[in-house]
Amino acid sequence: MDVFFEFVVRGLVISSPIAFASLGGVFSEKCGIINIALEGIMLVTTFAIVWGALSTGSFLGGLLFAIIAGVVMAGIHAVVTITFKVDQIVSGVAINLLAVGVGRFLSQNIYGQETQSPFNTFVPPEFLGINIMAWILIPVTALVWFVLFKTKFGLRLRSVGENPEAADTLGINVILMQYSGVLLSGVMCALAATVLFPSQWVTGMTGGRGYIALAAMIFGRWHPVGAVAASLLFGYADTFRVMFERQIPIPAQFVQMLPYVLAVVVLALFVGRAYGPAAVGKPYRKGGE
């Protein structure tokens, strides 16, 4: 029973950074902007949360820094892809490269070491033995669902991702909606940083979770609940590895590649062409501008 409880709660902690990031992916893609920059944005928010917490002496200070960092990084993606209508994947790749440098540069200048920060003790409180932000995932998922499907804002956001021309004709501010969606994905990456490992920043610590989150979002068919459920699948597969790696008779490397193989298999088996928002990836040019 103890092992089972441990599996359940540790799995929640391991899953929630992926889940928060996948909600970020949902916000961004629902308004039509592909966001493979999630990985890079998260890389910067994981630094910002430690930086903020250490400099203000409070977890909330860390959260604030992380949200600002997330919004700034997502803001770059927004300006480049929405205002300048540059290829969304190219912009994402550039931001992911930039993010590697930003974290290391800041760490070098603030803490005098390039690859890791000092330890941070101002972390979120625990609830039932784990980081409370992992539990916060549940109400946040419900909130994202509510915002997207039960509010006027959500309806407008989704309509922009499906058919921006029609949305524009109806008087919806397409550009504003797209900016909101992308910036909200930055906020979600900040929440992801609160659970990933707020005690210390280490370079490259996101380890591809941003990409796994995108796979989860696609598997979850761009629906917040689906995306979170898929994130839990990936997260628990990884938890299984973390907890039982030694008992499994196959080489560790094969167990370690499990989440990635799972992501490919899931995408190959369950994804057709037609599920995504219709206008995702296509820059909106008003009046054929």
Place this chain on the structure above:
Amino acid sequence: MATTTSRRETLLRLLSPVIGFFAAIVILLVIVVAVGEGPGAAIRAILRITFGNPSRTATVLSQAIPLYIAGVAVAFAFQAGVFNIGVEGQYFVGGFVAALVGIYLKLPPIIHIPLVVIAAMIGGALWAAVPALLKVGRGVHEVITTIMFNSIAIYLMNFLVNRPFNGLEVGESLEPQTKAIAETALFGRLNGFFQALGWKIGDHVYLDYSLIVALMVGVVVWIVIYKLRFGFEVRSIGEAIDVSRYAGMRVKRVQVSAFLISGGIAGLIGLQEIFAIRGFYTYQIAGGLGFDGIAIALIGLNNPLGIVFSALLFSFLRQAGYGLQLYTSVPNSVSYVITGLMIIIIVVTNELVVRYVRNLRKREVA
């Protein structure tokens, strides 16, 4: 009138990488000042590490070799409208397959070395095959599958080098590695050739056979893309996929071919490090070149000739980062910041150019 506009468009498009480069240098100097160093000291440090003596300049060229191959690999896929982010995994696998051929076959060098090159291409292409088939067969976006395949490749190589192909005797170095590659497969150096030409480079610089491989890749890719019918199809699919489909081109087949060729070229990236520098294979060969390749391809406008310049530029910036770290208090990580920003500036400038030209056209019509 129309010709002047299109000529002006070509000219302006060529300008955007130049603008990107100079903007990057300006941003670099701003960061240098922000860190509290003088711009003069920074520029001196950069020039010292890159042009201080012939060996340092040759190092820039040497390090540009894998970057060039990476850029061409990404560019080939880009030309066909395919986004190959899997170059990273493809060169880890390509290098491994090549190393096996280098370790276990016994042949005269004249056959062994070309065989190694072919094996590297086969390995890279194989690793690209699954994402390529998933893209055309199931409509799974190649960006995510190739990223997953990058991680899978690294774990797989970790396993293969640690277990079945572990070449370490007990008590040797701790770095896991394969057996040594046979003498006949090792890449010799061309330093003597350059020294004979009067370029006074040191013997420690690696200007090896991989330079020849890179040159051949460049020439062949240029011919394929700009002179062959297949290349014409690749380019037209990259530019307008729907039009190409209506024109009767077999889009899927061409895209899969381009993806596999891109993977095959990618397989060659690690040859310099494995066959000239280390002499064995390990999964700890330098990573990240696949991502650099994306930037290099974009800056070089996906043209094998343009990529010569962008790879040299990239290598220059990397060395500049080391120079700054060595001679000033600016950390090396600044070169990643600059790379990311440079891509963004180039693509944004390019977009602004396109808009400007479109406006010119409208005015022409009116």
